[in-house]
Amino acid sequence: MTGAFLAGLLAGYGVAVPVGAIAILILGLSARHGFRVGVAAALAVATADGLYAALATLGGAGLARVLAPVAGPLRVVAALVLLGIAAHGLWRTWSGRRAREVTETPSGRGLHTPGRAYAALLGLTLLNPATVLYFAALVLGRRDAADPDPTAAAWFVTGAFLASASWQLLVAGGGSMVGRVLAGPRGRLVTGLVSSALIAALAAATLLSG
Template sequence: MTAALVAGLLAGYGIAVPVGAVGTYLVSLSARTSLRTGVCAALGVATADGLYALAATLGGTALADALRPVLGPLRWVCVLVLLGLALWGAAGALRAYRGHRLATRAASAPPGPARAFWGLLGITLLNPTTVVYFAALVLGAQASGPAGPWEQGVFVLAAFAASASWQVLLAGGGALLGRALTGHRGRLVTALVASGVMTVLAVRMAMAPG
């Protein structure tokens, strides 16, 4: 249970920490509107991450049952996928930093709390990297040994809680930290931290027995 909790927290922070276009918009939205609107938007992002974690957990379990004879080699494929995502995120952040490209801010009128929640939920669900990320984690964990329903539930809830805590932090600090976190250097640092978390997850998976 503790392992599932730690894995879920690491997974949630690994996907949530990079401040890209969604994070930039979340910070600016909170700074331009209210904390309530920002928190609702943050929960929309976290809900999408939680739904993808749940889908990957359920689908990953079914797929793991079907592919159990090759789960050993599959774990190494998942390790490579996670390392690839980490390298891709770090390389993208470095390119953006060197090219001084900033995410564009929405010019439309700021939404209310409900619209902010559903809008950020929809935007985050359109990100294919999220489902690939969680699917790789879940399949890799299944290769080390099957997880029970309690462990799966703890993993999903921990991933949601980790994502929610980071997104709410972005929203709450929008007025004070927005410029630092969404500037060139801030986005580079957060992306590199997230890539480091993904690398740690990959190393733990590679060193797991079985």
């Protein structure tokens, strides 16, 4: 139970930490329309991450049962997918730093109520298929994927949700000082590197679990 929860926490932080357009939008909404709107937006992103974690857990378990005879190679493939995601994140972080990219902050017009902010951010986050690929690789790489414990699966999803929620709430409630640090070039570099390191660690754990 504890292991599944910690794995979910690590997975949730791995996908949530990079500061991109969504995080900047949350920051902007919180600054312009108040903390309640920022909290609603943050929880919407965490909800989407939790839904994707649950979808990957349920779908990945079914697929893993079919692929049980090749469980060893399956873990290798899952680890390679995670390493690819980590490498891609590292490349985006580093290339953005070299090019000194400045991403235009989404305006968030019309999202001045908690309900509207929640609905909009939930939809925006669910439109990212890379998130479900990420969680699917994690689930398929687990040694118990073919015969998962429902309680452990629930703890994994809970950990992923709480990790994402805690980070997004930090962005929403950090105010101008923390927000500017996270959204600035150095903040994006650090969060990108941390995320890639977390995902690479998950890939290594997947390989060693065999």
